[in-house]
Amino acid sequence: MKPITLARRGLNKQVIGWLFVLPMLLFFITFVLYPIFYAIKSSLYRFDYTRYYWVGFGNYAALLKNELFRMSIKNTLIFVVFMVPSVTFISLLLASLICSHGKKLQSFFKATFYIPTVSSLVSIVIIWEYIYNFQFGMGNYVLKSIGFEPINFLGVNYVYFSLMLVLLTMSLGAPIVVFTAALNGIPKDLYEASAIDGAKAVRKFFNITFPMLKPTLLYVVVTSTIGSFQIFAIILIMTGGGPAYKTTTIMMLIYREAFINMNFGIANAMGIVLCILICFIAFIQFKLLKSDVEY
């Protein structure tokens, strides 16, 4: 009798295991896997207002010659190159300041810096458009009262600065929380030991804090890189990619190509290129930051 029940239980386990996963799996296949395959397939077709026709890698080849696409890569890289180091550095700095306070104050600070991250993007943009308004905005009011000329915050000259300031306020919340947790997790006796050895603050940072923080640092750098490559929603709402395509990032171009020009094939080809680009750079960061954890 016994082997049979065991075998049945083994079979049952397989069936029940799959049954438990089934609902999730159905959603996952329908709304993640299927769209991925659809994107790949559609990137090989073009649409001429009546029918789809096969162009092979034609859409990808067209991207190479597409000046707007090259420009959008450049614009995206400007955001990435500025955002990733600033987010990492500022959030680490703030987290180490926050860490020196008691539990209550710590959670107050964390909540404060996290508020822009959870707020509706539409609201944030409306507030900042008010602040950036040329005539009656608070930005120019402050500038004038400290003796500067008023500036056009969303004009050609200052648009990057203005967008990145808003983006920074929205991107610091999560890294600060993560860094604070990591810093709180470093055993205090490590510092005490090095204090006895007479180590200065700078050496303490490089000998203890930095190595202990490496996994978290890797996490923050990789996630903020992935995020910065996809900067888009705020641009769509705030500048629409202008002035003069200056803030047209890759995602913004993909959106335009799909929903304004109705070129879904080209939009999907761009999306796939962006995806590969992000994976490639995240992989390199992973290798660089991971390899020297164990020296």
Next chain:
Amino acid sequence: MKESRLPRYSANLGLLLLVLFFLWPFYWMVSGSFKNSSVSIQIPPEWFPLHPTLDNYATLFAKHPINSWFYNSFFISVVSTCLVIVTSSLASYSLAKIRFRGSKALFGLMVAAMAIPHSVLLIPLFNVMQQFHLVNTLWGVLLPVVGWPFGVFLLKQFIQTLPEELIDAAKIDGCSELMTFRKVILPLAKPGVAVLAIFTFVNSWNDYVWQLIMLNEKHMYTLPVGVKFAQKIQEFDNNMGMAMAGAVLATLPVLIVFLYFQKYFTEGLTLGAVKG
């Protein structure tokens, strides 16, 4: 000791200034929403609304179907959160504790899919929704949220740490897998489920671009899409008071959820980062 105090004080002063810089826009939004249109654009600004008015809110509610927008946002966030919790907790239990044949590969596939930037999926997902005739429906907006395996990723780590003995004990007592899941696992996994619920709620509420793509009739809009629409048709033209009232409406519900459940956010973020 004495010379090391000055940098400490200045550092904390800097921290305080930054806190003000972060909170101030929200103060400006709330106080601005109670100013009438001429006060809202006056220079020098009125730092505190001296003659607070509810006119901005009244006009917005009179001119736009704010109640429908609120209902739509709420429906999308609540239903997607419920579905995510049911599907991911079931799947996570199975992947972490039942460990059927192929469970490892399946989990690997889900994690790998999460490496794909979410925004790249927007366009093919929209095409798929067209095929299903779900464009311009609330279900069309919320169903894809359930497919994203973040919840499985989060809860599996959580359930994995629960002791195996508890499950064995439940089995010996004659519990089926479903009973074990409901009576033993789910109560213990509550903190993880709470984290997932709050994250899903806020993310669904704030998924502005997806809602914008999917919903194309005024009464179908969500609050953020509707408020942005009101701005686009120049409802707020030089009436910054009304613009601020719109901003308050679009963000207040998530802000309340966040402040109320703040603890879970910090827990969830560290759970994802440290263990992931």
